[in-house]
Amino acid sequence: MQRYFILKDDAWSETDVTIYGEDVHHISRVMRGEVGDRIICNHRNGRAAICEISEISNDKVRANIVDWQDQDVELPIEVTIVQGLPKGDKMDFILQKGTELGADSFIPYKAERSIVVWDEKKMKKKLQRFGKIVKEASEQSHRNKIPTIHDLVSIKQLIEVSDQFDVKIFAYEEEAKTTSYQSFAEVLKEMNSGMQLLICIGPEGGFSEKEAELLKENDFKPVRFGPRILRTETAALYALSSISYHFEELRWNECKQ
Amino acid sequence: MQRYFILKDDAWSETDVTIYGEDVHHISRVMRGEVGDRIICNHRNGRAAICEISEISNDKVRANIVDWQDQDVELPIEVTIVQGLPKGDKMDFILQKGTELGADSFIPYKAERSIVVWDEKKMKKKLQRFGKIVKEASEQSHRNKIPTIHDLVSIKQLIEVSDQFDVKIFAYEEEAKTTSYQSFAEVLKEMNSGMQLLICIGPEGGFSEKEAELLKENDFKPVRFGPRILRTETAALYALSSISYHFEELRWNECKQ
Structure with a gap:
């Protein structure tokens, strides 16, 4: 699954995440994403969620948060x-x-x-x-x-x-x-x-x-x-x-x- | 000291080493080497010698072997x-x-x-x-x-x-x-x-x-x-x-x- 860093806090709600800017182009054109496809979205706090795309338009992509992941791949120091x-x-x-x-x-x-x-x-x-x-x-x-x-x-x-x-x-x-x-x-x-x-x-x-x-x-x-x-x-x-x-x-x- | 790999066996005698080809250009032009300068020459067998340049001409450099080195920097496996x-x-x-x-x-x-x-x-x-x-x-x-x-x-x-x-x-x-x-x-x-x-x-x-x-x-x-x-x-x-x-x-x- 493709991973995106969505760093602005106000992009996140309890249930979904809204993506703007270059990532929209990447999702819709480069990856040819469609409604129903899954992506991984990383929050600024280091946590990551599996999300399902619910809406794609020219300037934004909206995705529902399906599951927060626990996997931590950061170095221990x-x-x-x-x-x-x-x-x-x-x-x-x-x-x-x-x-x-x-x-x-x-x-x-x-x-x-x-x-x-x-x-x-x-x-x-x-x-x-x-x-x-x-x-x-x-x-x-x-x-x-x-x-x-x-x-x-x-x-x-x-x-x-x-x-x-x-x-x-x-x-x-x-x-x-x-x-x-x-x-x-x-x-x-x-x-x-x-x-x-x-x-x-x-x-x-x-x-x-x-x-x-x-x-x-x-x-x-x-x-x-x-x-x-x-x-x-x-x-x-x-x-x-x-x-x-x-x-x-x-x-x-x-x-x- | 600059290091050169002199891989041809007949370039080496008991007392000196003769260098041909691109290395001659590197010694004389790039490094601006002169008679008396020291370089390190590596033999094909993995050993290296400190050598002193005794002669520089257009197509070759001759150097006396001053000391064989023991330092081995190869990985143990x-x-x-x-x-x-x-x-x-x-x-x-x-x-x-x-x-x-x-x-x-x-x-x-x-x-x-x-x-x-x-x-x-x-x-x-x-x-x-x-x-x-x-x-x-x-x-x-x-x-x-x-x-x-x-x-x-x-x-x-x-x-x-x-x-x-x-x-x-x-x-x-x-x-x-x-x-x-x-x-x-x-x-x-x-x-x-x-x-x-x-x-x-x-x-x-x-x-x-x-x-x-x-x-x-x-x-x-x-x-x-x-x-x-x-x-x-x-x-x-x-x-x-x-x-x-x-x-x-x-x-x-x-x-x-």
């Missing part, structure tokens, strides 16, 4: 990816794949070695495109929620915001070269359901020594993601896949009890 | 990715990221639901491009070897070739929907260093019921990669990241002793 601005369209890629793999939110970061400069004037359009990418990826991967994309931060803002997280780590290439590296597994073993993890990833050139020192001073732990050198756009995917494996497949928290 | 032919340029992406994440080899598979048809006439050019992608990704991620790319296989050929592997699994979306799914972690817990794992991933539409039945009959275990629905090009990355995490970060094999 909340993961925020801080991504040093990468070149080209890599940010699009990181947002799409990171959403599929369960990220809770993303913070773009103006790193010392970021070459790209985000044009203030084009920011609104850029954020609109990003919003569309994570919405579509959430629908496609059957997520219960859509990740949040925060505004661009400086190192100072990053350190300020990091206070809100239980655990903070950063990918540091120098770690991958040493034998006494910090183990990402030790970090995950200390975490329990509901905790918040901040993962910082540098741009193509990685973090500078100065950035690394500042992060360490502010309780960010340097980690490696395996012994191979990963491209910037691969690091978040490694981290999120490993977190899913640790909690959802290996089920470390259940085995350790 | 050998992972072969069978990828159902995906649309567009997704195969390029899977080869590049799969190489970064440690895959040993790739087998393109003509799945029942593959829409793309590979043109026989363009095959030579396609394989050349694929070869270039995995060579560059191996160099960039400091791998000790370059993954092998096999010829396109049918389901019959896939089942024939699968006999050579210790463990065979396939990603099956139906598994992700059940609560009694096969755990990927249980599969990895049974594996030890040097064993060979075959991972099959369907194209955009996944495996058909018929394919899934055939695979099960031939000892392929269906697994899920987390509870979210992943795109075809994300599945191999999830699997390889989790394998690295399991063996190289969590170090399951060491903990269990």
Whole structure:
């Protein structure tokens, strides 16, 4: 069944949901939906309902709520990816794949070695495109929620915001070269359901020594993601896949009890 | 230091290595290398040497072998990715990221639901491009070897070739929907260093019921990669990241002793 995120509270009543905008086009034209067809509608609160289409017009689709679902496919810990601005369209890629793999939110970061400069004037359009990418990826991967994309931060803002997280780590290439590296597994073993993890990833050139020192001073732990050198756009995917494996497949928290 | 794969045996002597072809252009023009600069040269046997450039001419670079390195960054198990032919340029992406994440080899598979048809006439050019992608990704991620790319296989050929592997699994979306799914972690817990794992991933539409039945009959275990629905090009990355995490970060094999 196709899934739609219907985020406006007033779209929902006790018994039905009314869909406007691009989703109407998707339901009626792309999916060729008809009255009687079933879809899944996600509420802003993370819950999802199986709904049956009762009415299709040019500008709206109305559907009856048939059954609220309990299935939760969110990661047991909340993961925020801080991504040093990468070149080209890599940010699009990181947002799409990171959403599929369960990220809770993303913070773009103006790193010392970021070459790209985000044009203030084009920011609104850029954020609109990003919003569309994570919405579509959430629908496609059957997520219960859509990740949040925060505004661009400086190192100072990053350190300020990091206070809100239980655990903070950063990918540091120098770690991958040493034998006494910090183990990402030790970090995950200390975490329990509901905790918040901040993962910082540098741009193509990685973090500078100065950035690394500042992060360490502010309780960010340097980690490696395996012994191979990963491209910037691969690091978040490694981290999120490993977190899913640790909690959802290996089920470390259940085995350790 | 920049890394180059020098695969021809006669390029190597006891004391030095001679480099021809595209790598010469890369060393002299792209990296602006000079006599005295150091590079890493990988031998076909997986070993790597630090070398010092002794001569640069238009068509060749000669370098003295300074020191053989011992560092091995290959995954402890050998992972072969069978990828159902995906649309567009997704195969390029899977080869590049799969190489970064440690895959040993790739087998393109003509799945029942593959829409793309590979043109026989363009095959030579396609394989050349694929070869270039995995060579560059191996160099960039400091791998000790370059993954092998096999010829396109049918389901019959896939089942024939699968006999050579210790463990065979396939990603099956139906598994992700059940609560009694096969755990990927249980599969990895049974594996030890040097064993060979075959991972099959369907194209955009996944495996058909018929394919899934055939695979099960031939000892392929269906697994899920987390509870979210992943795109075809994300599945191999999830699997390889989790394998690295399991063996190289969590170090399951060491903990269990």
